[in-house]
Amino acid sequence: VVAEAQAPSLPGLLDRRLAIVTGKGGTGKTTVCAALARAAADRGLRVLVAEVGRDAQIPRLLAADAPPVGYAEQGIAPRITAIRIDPYAALAEYLGLQIGVPALVTRVVGNRGFRQLMEASPGWRELITLGKVWHLEQMRLEGRPKYDLIVVDAPATGHGVTFLDVPRVVASAVRAGPLRQHTEQVESLIADPKRSLLLPVALAEELPTRETIALVERVREALSIRVDRVIVNSVYERPFPQGLDDLDERLAALPAQGFEQLPETHVLGHCAHHLRARYELNERYVGEIEAGTGLPVIRLPYLKRGVRDANDIALLASRLLASPEGLA
Numbered sequence: 001v002v003a004e005a006q007a008p009s010l011p012g013l014l015d016r017r018l019a020i021v022t023g024k025g026g027t028g029k030t031t032v033c034a035a036l037a038r039a040a041a042d043r044g045l046r047v048l049v050a051e052v053g054r055d056a057q058i059p060r061l062l063a064a065d066a067p068p069v070g071y072a073e074q075g076i077a078p079r080i081t082a083i084r085i086d087p088y089a090a091l092a093e094y095l096g097l098q099i100g101v102p103a104l105v106t107r108v109v110g111n112r113g114f115r116q117l118m119e120a121s122p123g124w125r126e127l128i129t130l131g132k133v134w135h136l137e138q139m140r141l142e143g144r145p146k147y148d149l150i151v152v153d154a155p156a157t158g159h160g161v162t163f164l165d166v167p168r169v170v171a172s173a174v175r176a177g178p179l180r181q182h183t184e185q186v187e188s189l190i191a192d193p194k195r196s197l198l199l200p201v202a203l204a205e206e207l208p209t210r211e212t213i214a215l216v217e218r219v220r221e222a223l224s225i226r227v228d229r230v231i232v233n234s235v236y237e238r239p240f241p242q243g244l245d246d247l248d249e250r251l252a253a254l255p256a257q258g259f260e261q262l263p264e265t266h267v268l269g270h271c272a273h274h275l276r277a278r279y280e281l282n283e284r285y286v287g288e289i290e291a292g293t294g295l296p297v298i299r300l301p302y303l304k305r306g307v308r309d310a311n312d313i314a315l316l317a318s319r320l321l322a323s324p325e326g327l328a
């Protein structure tokens, strides 16, 4: 622990090759992935953003005119490429490469009986998906990595953690053979703190706070991937300038004349109290996350109008880049 604290400097968010974003559904994982991709591209990096499963929401968050994205890498904005990794598509590709008869493999993988068999088998989805990520990380273009940074929108926590538990998956699924060797390469990428990072996304609320602390604990105990900071999303910003502790008195002292268009002062006071209490509670949970995980927190602000388009993502990206914890 001491050696770690004295290490000259931790690789920054954007110095990794692989950032796996995780967290309970609804915390803002997908939003954060889009913002991280935007931030990396703004810094001149070539970034690949990968969604796992059936949904591809990130492209439209980054570009209004984004084309549909599937298993083929698809450019969606300058320096930003997207992909949606469907485990079955990844399996078909892998088996196709191994067996060398892609058409046959596609038929087998599309077969209902085969799918039923696979649905009942643990571990292969994670392994094959991470295998695809590894393959993408290995790709080179003009003598350097094709993608400087790969951002993965991991399945929701619970699955998000088992998702990364490659040694366990291997023990249960593959003991020998080509898949075994492949797996060791995947594990060495995941376990390399210079290349890979797990980025939990939390909310400053009671349950997400507890879950995030538990998540970080579990990752440290059981997984090889590094976790070195937490993103707390949708944080209320300070409602008033610091040092306005006497706001109530100031409101009460407003002269009656000249302020007729304002609500009555006790209404204003009530609103001010509500905003301050909400902010303070939020900050308390951020503090609990910092203390409970021992990790620095990157705050992303709550956007009142929601996250609608590329402009909102660009705003969150600029906050990621401005945050001292963001790049350090």
Ligand SMILES: Nc1ncnc2c1ncn2[C@@H]1O[C@H](COP(=O)(O)OP(=O)(O)O)[C@@H](O)[C@H]1O
Pocket (backbone or CB within 6 Å): 023, 024, 025, 026, 027, 028, 029, 030, 031, 032, 233, 234, 235, 300, 301, 302, 303, 304, 305, 306, 307, 308
């Ligand atoms: N900082 C934010 N401010 C306001 N709304 C947000 C913010 N981050 C995310 N949201 C909204 O919260 C919802 C969940 O976000 P999403 O990124 O889809 O979460 P997840 O991928 O973890 O399920 C979405 O409607 C999204 O637009």
Ligand SMILES: [Mg+2]
Pocket (backbone or CB within 6 Å): 026, 029, 030, 031
């Ligand atoms: Mg999502």
